Amino acid sequence: MEVREKGFKMLTPVPEALEMLLKLAEPIGYNQVTVREALGRVLAEDIISERDIPPFNRAAMDGYAVRGEDTFGATQTNQIYFKVIGEVLTGHPEDIEVGRFEAVKITTGSPVPNGADTVVMIEYINELGDEIEVMRVTPPGNNVSLRGEDVKKGQLIIKKSRRINSQEIAMFSALGTGHIKVVRKPEVAVISTGDELIESGKELEAGKIYDVNSFALEALSKEAGCNVDRIGILEDNYATLKETIKALDGYDIILISGATSVGKKDVIPIIVEELGRVYVHGVAMRPGEPLGFGRIGKSIVFMLPGFPVASIVGFETFVRPLIQKLLKTHIKVPYRNIKVRLKRKISSELGRRDFVRMKVTEQKDGYSAEPLRSSGSGIVSSLVRAQGFVIVPENTEGVEQDDVVEVFLFRDIED
Amino acid sequence: MEVREKGFKMLTPVPEALEMLLKLAEPIGYNQVTVREALGRVLAEDIISERDIPPFNRAAMDGYAVRGEDTFGATQTNQIYFKVIGEVLTGHPEDIEVGRFEAVKITTGSPVPNGADTVVMIEYINELGDEIEVMRVTPPGNNVSLRGEDVKKGQLIIKKSRRINSQEIAMFSALGTGHIKVVRKPEVAVISTGDELIESGKELEAGKIYDVNSFALEALSKEAGCNVDRIGILEDNYATLKETIKALDGYDIILISGATSVGKKDVIPIIVEELGRVYVHGVAMRPGEPLGFGRIGKSIVFMLPGFPVASIVGFETFVRPLIQKLLKTHIKVPYRNIKVRLKRKISSELGRRDFVRMKVTEQKDGYSAEPLRSSGSGIVSSLVRAQGFVIVPENTEGVEQDDVVEVFLFRDIED
Numbered sequence: 001m002e003v004r005e006k007g008f009k010m011l012t013p014v015p016e017a018l019e020m021l022l023k024l025a026e027p028i029g030y031n032q033v034t035v036r037e038a039l040g041r042v043l044a045e046d047i048i049s050e051r052d053i054p055p056f057n058r059a060a061m062d063g064y065a066v067r068g069e070d071t072f073g074a075t076q077t078n079q080i081y082f083k084v085i086g087e088v089l090t091g092h093p094e095d096i097e098v099g100r101f102e103a104v105k106i107t108t109g110s111p112v113p114n115g116a117d118t119v120v121m122i123e124y125i126n127e128l129g130d131e132i133e134v135m136r137v138t139p140p141g142n143n144v145s146l147r148g149e150d151v152k153k154g155q156l157i158i159k160k161s162r163r164i165n166s167q168e169i170a171m172f173s174a175l176g177t178g179h180i181k182v183v184r185k186p187e188v189a190v191i192s193t194g195d196e197l198i199e200s201g202k203e204l205e206a207g208k209i210y211d212v213n214s215f216a217l218e219a220l221s222k223e224a225g226c227n228v229d230r231i232g233i234l235e236d237n238y239a240t241l242k243e244t245i246k247a248l249d250g251y252d253i254i255l256i257s258g259a260t261s262v263g264k265k266d267v268i269p270i271i272v273e274e275l276g277r278v279y280v281h282g283v284a285m286r287p288g289e290p291l292g293f294g295r296i297g298k299s300i301v302f303m304l305p306g307f308p309v310a311s312i313v314g315f316e317t318f319v320r321p322l323i324q325k326l327l328k329t330h331i332k333v334p335y336r337n338i339k340v341r342l343k344r345k346i347s348s349e350l351g352r353r354d355f356v357r358m359k360v361t362e363q364k365d366g367y368s369a370e371p372l373r374s375s376g377s378g379i380v381s382s383l384v385r386a387q388g389f390v391i392v393p394e395n396t397e398g399v400e401q402d403d404v405v406e407v408f409l410f411r412d413i414e415d
Numbered sequence: 416m417e418v419r420e421k422g423f424k425m426l427t428p429v430p431e432a433l434e435m436l437l438k439l440a441e442p443i444g445y446n447q448v449t450v451r452e453a454l455g456r457v458l459a460e461d462i463i464s465e466r467d468i469p470p471f472n473r474a475a476m477d478g479y480a481v482r483g484e485d486t487f488g489a490t491q492t493n494q495i496y497f498k499v500i501g502e503v504l505t506g507h508p509e510d511i512e513v514g515r516f517e518a519v520k521i522t523t524g525s526p527v528p529n530g531a532d533t534v535v536m537i538e539y540i541n542e543l544g545d546e547i548e549v550m551r552v553t554p555p556g557n558n559v560s561l562r563g564e565d566v567k568k569g570q571l572i573i574k575k576s577r578r579i580n581s582q583e584i585a586m587f588s589a590l591g592t593g594h595i596k597v598v599r600k601p602e603v604a605v606i607s608t609g610d611e612l613i614e615s616g617k618e619l620e621a622g623k624i625y626d627v628n629s630f631a632l633e634a635l636s637k638e639a640g641c642n643v644d645r646i647g648i649l650e651d652n653y654a655t656l657k658e659t660i661k662a663l664d665g666y667d668i669i670l671i672s673g674a675t676s677v678g679k680k681d682v683i684p685i686i687v688e689e690l691g692r693v694y695v696h697g698v699a700m701r702p703g704e705p706l707g708f709g710r711i712g713k714s715i716v717f718m719l720p721g722f723p724v725a726s727i728v729g730f731e732t733f734v735r736p737l738i739q740k741l742l743k744t745h746i747k748v749p750y751r752n753i754k755v756r757l758k759r760k761i762s763s764e765l766g767r768r769d770f771v772r773m774k775v776t777e778q779k780d781g782y783s784a785e786p787l788r789s790s791g792s793g794i795v796s797s798l799v800r801a802q803g804f805v806i807v808p809e810n811t812e813g814v815e816q817d818d819v820v821e822v823f824l825f826r827d828i829e830d
Contacts, residue, residue, distance in 0.1 A: 108676075108721070150794045151795075168799055170727065179616075194505060204470065219454045223580070378560050384582055
């Protein structure tokens with residue numbers, strides 16, 4: 001192995017690296033799941049209704065089904081009389097034909113009987129045994145949901161690629177859908193490398209620190225809609241790392257953090273090149289410069305920086321867009337984002353994309369924000385002190401105080 | 416049972432009803448979980464660090480640890496020589512004392528040895544066997560993360576009540592936390608009532624429709640962070656309903672939809688009053704007017720309208736805030752929301768809160784939106800045609816065309 005200790009020869013700009021990455025994404029197929037299991041998944045088929053909804057003319061109120069024209073002229077002092085010829089209870093349809101000045105008692109949700117075209121609300125009726133007095137004009141169509149008013153048979157209801165929230169669950173339920181096709185969840189493997197890493201929950205030893213990345217990348221991938229196997233922490237040992245990575249060939253995405261830069265112990269890029277191909281190594285961004293990616297077999301392998309903040313920014317910049325491409329979602333507003341007024345200027349470098357963690361404060365007239373002062377990419381606490389980040393793009397040298405910028409939020413703004 | 420068919424005597428305004436509801440919320444305790452299990456939960460304890468992070472002065476670059484003052488004057492043409500007295504590899508601390516013009520080779524993440532206060536980057540060094548040439552001034556503190564720079568022992572890191580996202584998982588991992596206390600998930604039972612209801616996936620019968628609410632309310636409650644048991648669909652039978660509801664005494668929240676208005680078959684309010692107490696029945700909102708709530712034992716029982724849209728609006732207006740109170744979150748911006756320009760005016764009634772489903776369209780200069788035309792509370796497809804809703808408050812008679820209003824989004828805006 002060549003000793004490579006002299007820094008990156010070339011840094012790829014973020015847009016160029018992202019374009020190369022997204023070209024590597026191949027379709028990942030779908031699963032068949034029940035509607036209840038579909039929550040949070042991405043729809044893999046167009047949903048077309050097999051029936052009219054409602055499937056019949058449905059009473060929208062409790063009352064009496066009649067012919068609307070027969071009520072014309074009715075008032076509180078000039079009631080019109082109808083003969084009650086039956087009753088339809090919700091869920092118990094009756095085969096009744098309603099003639100002129102005939103009425104059928106009906107409850108909300110029941111099929112309006114043939115002949116009738118309106119429901120007079122119970123509030124405007126006096127019940128007199130087998131007759132009723134109607135005290136109000138109720139034109140045809142009132143208080144009736146017409147068959148197919150909500151959805152027509154054959155209608156395209158939801159296009160594929162939509163993320164399934166509670167509202168889509170409601171729609172599938174109304175359609176009577178049993179199973180639907182959803183995009184398969186990307187399978188993700190997560191590895192942290194580093195002789196200095198100890199697993200959270202264990203005793204800390206001298207010279208060691210707790211591993212952050214395997215847990216953080218696992219959580220981010222889960223939130224983004226993947227199945228995740230946290231392989232765990234591996235030592236910086238060439239042979240073991242190579243063996244382990246070689247065995248991960250069933251995964252769509254492999255996330256490896258640490259040992260990915262250009263130091264003597266940074267063996268991951270070498271291993272990826274040996275087992276497959278490195279496409280990008282070194283990106284013009286801060287934090288996250290040592291980031292790279294490649295492919296081994298069908299797996300896309302990310303080489304993420306060891307420093308937690310850089311690793312998470314790398315995830316947001318490259319891994320999340322890849323996951324969204326695999327899931328085939330078409331999200332235009334991918335994060336919760338808010339406009340804020342800058343309290344303090346942000347300096348940046350031309351040609352580099354900067355991700356600046358921001359402390360957001362609610363003001364009377366909106367939000368203001370300032371970059372965190374202590375924000376090296378090893379400073380994990382900056383992630384929980386910040387509510388989100390500002391992206392300073394490649395073509396600017398920074399943002400001035402009092403400028404309005406967009407903050408991409410990690411989380412809700414809380415008290 | 417009294418026959419009650421004449422509409423609500425009194426409608427409670429939303430703010431008043433909500434205030435009464437939230438007073439019923441009692442603390443629900445906590446669970447002890449591993450950090451990995453904590454994703455998406457709400458923190459039930461303040462997190463105070465038991466140690467300094469980093470736990471030692473840590474090299475932030477690969478290079479040589481030296482005394483910074485010894486590098487003063489070094490340039491590419493005027494190198495300063497240092498004696499190499501050892502090497503520290505990441506994760507393998509060595510007990511070395513660095514004297515004047517002595518250097519220790521060091522990798523990123525390793526403890527900086529005693530005596531040394533800076534790391535000269537490998538790029539600015541020529542290695543000559545047991546000596547090195549330093550070609551650049553590197554003042555004390557450069558490329559070193561000082562012990563406690565990220566987090567100090569005893570420091571309050573995250574206050575309780577915060578929702579745990581990936582960023583918090585990263586922080587817990589860095590702290591070495593094994594288990595943490597999270598607020599117990601509210602236990603929710605969901606029932607749909609109605610003789611006309613058939614379960615999604617089964618064959619549709621004449622006069623019947625597919626149930627929406629049990630699935631939609633289950634999904635909404637899950638998304639809001641609850642454990643949910645979908646009890647299922649029950650017929651409008653007083654005795655069965657009463658027996659079933661009585662047996663749900665272990666739940667924090669019981670969501671019942673249908674049979675909750677003031678018709679003859681609307682037995683739920685009667686049952687809740689018999690088993691406990693009804694606090695509110697009938698709210699000045701649209702949709703959702705027949706909504707009510709009460710308490711049976713320790714369970715808060717919601718009587719939600721049968722019409723799916725009304726039921727979901729009822730959930731958003733009352734059930735979600737209750738869940739957030741039980742979870743003790745302090746969310747100020749609870750939804751993704753965007754400002755839009757109204758394409759068409761919205762009319763409303765003074766004294767009533769209206770929830771209007773909106774179709775949002777992206778424009779060059781932002782977003783515009785218009786109320787859906789077909790939007791009765793029985794129109795389920797409006798939920799998937801809309802991206803969100805506008806709230807028209809009690810004290811206005813509507814919103815004018817071209818006014819800017821806030822839309823609360825159900826979902827990401829997609830292509």
